[in-house]
Amino acid sequence: MTSLGQLDLDSETAFTLLPELVMLAGVLAIIVIPNLGDATFRLPLTRIRIPILVGGSRLESTNDPRLPNRIATLTFSVAFAASLLMIDSSSEEVGGLLRSDAFSRLFSAIFIGALLLVSAATTHRIPAKRNAAVPKDDDSENTASRKISVLMDNRRQVDFHILLIMVGLGMSLMAMSTNLFMLVVCIELASLSTYVLVAFHKEEEVGGEAGAKYFIVGSAASAVGIYGMSLLYLWAGDLALDSLATKWAEMQGLDPFAAFGIGLMMVAFGFKVSAAPFHLAAPDAYSGASSPISGLLATASKAMGFVALFRVLVMITAPDYGEESSWFLMLAIIAIITMTWGNLAALTSENPKRMLAYSSVAHAGYMLAAISVIGSGLAGEEGTKMILIAITFHLAVLVLFKLGAFLVLALLETGGRGHRMEDLHGLGRKEPLIAGSMFLFMLSLAGVPPLSGFLSKLLMVNGIVSSSADTGSSSATDVYSWMDTVDPVFWLAAAIVINSALSLFYYLRLSLVMFFEEPEKSPKIKSASSLRMAIMACSILTVLCGLGPVSEWLVSLVSTSIDSLMG
């Protein structure tokens, strides 16, 4: 095994790691700045007082509980811009473990972009208030508990935002890892932070339950994955991804160590992308966490799982053209079960958050189906590239419309609602712009043209069908005899199409209750300016990424990044 290299932080490396360093600085800032005080040091025997900033009572400017949120938002904005700008720069190795190239930088941008939206939403979801009052003895019970919850929200700000930035740091480094060990460590850094974030509302029953479930299942899956990694290490003697790939290509037959190792790692990654049967904790976790965090799990965390799948499954074990890999059939079956299960469960959900959770399971199924086609050996280099572009594009635009939908629910949550279908009733009359955006998100999730969800799904189906295009008898006279001759890969495309049609029902149902049902009597939704701005930005980009120059720019970006992944 290559030594975990020395990290000499010269200016060039610093530039290569700019987004990560920005986030690190953000964490330090959140820890330090709110603690700055007015303590001074008096020079002995003089009257000169030198401010030492640490200790004393807090300064007027640093005593603001809104500060951590602002620092986090600023950090994510800078890091997001930095990663976007670095997509075009050349590939750089850092310390033998990390590589900054177009692929990793695109995913950094996806992760950090999602986190930026989350932190914008948190401004109102976990609000911080200046000059919060302390409960007095003669307060009624209600007033006292309200005051206490405001104080608690204020106290949580620092913890929440540090964890949020740690998620970003872990994910971003994970995308850059060229070593399996580093990859797993980074995934754990991000995962452990998300476990806490899911359980953040621990004083509510659902929050505690969600966090506990998510943590237990998640850590079990990670343990299995790490065991798989140790088997791979026994087999190869090295965990660098490149040498694993070489070793796999040289392998005669299927080495049991390698096969078990990869298989067990799939359990860990399968949990991250919420593939059946490892998805069972997901709906509970999503519905118990606050909506922005659920959105984070459904987009960034899922994207992280797919990066791991790309790195391990596709880059190490992809078969040569014409050979079927050992995992093709299994992954294909898992994919079909995942998407069907997700959609069927979503059809019957009465809680919009659970519904979106199951829809996210279904989307994982579509993407897994596309990955499994790579394993069929029919795709060839062109086909593999097309499929990887489709999945990456889908993961990128998913941040817009899936997270956008969760942000709409977050807006409802600021008024204590958002857990029942009835909470959406009549939204179209009260909040036409928000309901219109939600409608757009639903249509895009369902894959209706010309929205970005359609483009990504079309690219996926196209990749699958063109892989099976040469099979299938052209002389068959009826559908049945043609279906007999076509390669099973074609059925994956058919399954995606049928499942998308099925999913239309629940997406439309959610949309229609917003416009058709009479609104319940409920308090007005708060103005929550930055959350609304985030929703608007998501809905505008959902349209733009499906059509015209913006979508073209994004597709070319994705295509460059896939080029750099495939070397």
Added chain:
Amino acid sequence: MINDPLSVITLAPIAVGMALLILPKLVDSAEGLARASRAISMGVSLAMLAITTMVFLGEIGNVDWTNYGSGYSLTNESFLLIPSIGVSWKVGIDALSFPMVWLTTLLIPISMLVEWDAKRGHLFHPLILVMEGALIGVFVSLDMFVFYVFWELTLVPMFFLIMVWGGEDRRYASLKFFIYTFTASVVMLVGILVMYLYTPDVAGSGTITGHTFDLGVMVSSASGIPSEGLRHLVWIMLLIGFATKMPSVPVHTWLPDAHVQAPTAGSMLLAGVMLKMGAYGFLRIAVTALPESTIAFIPLLIFLGMVSLVYGAWVCMGQTNLKRMVAYSSVSHMGLIFLGIATMQPLGIAGALFMMFAHGIISPLLFAVAGAFKHHYHTLEIGSMRGIAHHSPWLAGHMMLGWMASLGLPLLAGFVAEVTILIAFWMTFGWLVLLPALTLIITAVYYLTSMQKTIFESDDPHHGILPESLHGEDPSDITWHENAGMLILGAFTVLFGILPFIFWDMMSDWSSGFMLEFLTQAMESEGVKP
């Protein structure tokens, strides 16, 4: 603008309509815009009518309508909208789409005129303007993706027209309308995607997928879909989308509900243009792309057409609601279009095209009459009001003209279409023609009975017998703008009845060229040298 009139008439109404809808909400100082929005919408729609009329007269684009084979006129220089999957903005018209485009631009100002005093007019009229752009977009786009987007876009304004300005049961009706047509178009989309996935790889086109949504390419390469079975499946998927829009029995049930609840202008556009989108798409895509399957499924077409025709007419006899009756008569007439296409004769196809056009003038007239009736007598029940001729002679006159045209009186537009379809049907299927011909008698029965019950049968020379819904008050006579709108439609009904060749010539040219190409293609795919 002169170089590309079609993009202008598609995009300008949408842009102006959206601006009128949104700007007053966003900018406070734009309140004056809301007050002027009715006049602006009317102005824009009249400008669009002027453009299409000038195109017809040869003032713009110098289109030669006298010698029309195949190919598109007034095409623009296409540019890519989504290069990665081969979507481009490409428009053009031919003799199949032009009458529909002209009809749309004619009906929009008239429907605005008829509902000139609609409630919340600052939203109503811009919404109709958006509708105009979407409808024209369906007819002129030569890219299947854009076609589909416009196809779905037409749902949105119509949905809101029914939902906001509709009658008592508007929620049920708009929901049913949306679910039926949306589900059907999704099935159609799957068919379109299968066609897309088998388009040839155009080298150097810069697409990632290697395919294109260009309508011409998709249609000509549809024969490359492997296996006859898959081609038939695609054809059926397309048929489901188009037949639901038309609508044909058994997927017609959304239409009567939507019509009864929709506001007058909504009904006029729904019957006048939206139903024709189904027939247009069927001819443009399904029949052209898959001639073999079309020939194989002619019995199905005849069956659907016959059932729609007979069932629609039969049900009409039992209707007591004026709008519901007119809606079912639309189902019946759309059945005739299927029969015309099923003949696979140039005459039959031209008849079907003329039926699309004639029905597009007559049925808006009927719905304008029904709307005015509802507006002034507060009821749609046939027989509750007797002797309109005494009370509102103008309304009675329009009603009479509309119904006569719809039942196919010679010298009115409907007659030309019906008679050509029946002749072509006789030429192909012989005495089977008796069934559609006899159905025309049913049509006459229900129209004449209703006529007797509403227009006549009253001895009171001043009032007629007023319906109970008025509670004994005197109804007002129809307003000047309703009268003007119906007069224009009536005038065109007569004009195209006496001088059908204005559009008939180009339609028949197109049909001959179309059939020639169709038969050649069908024979080639059968392996016969033509």
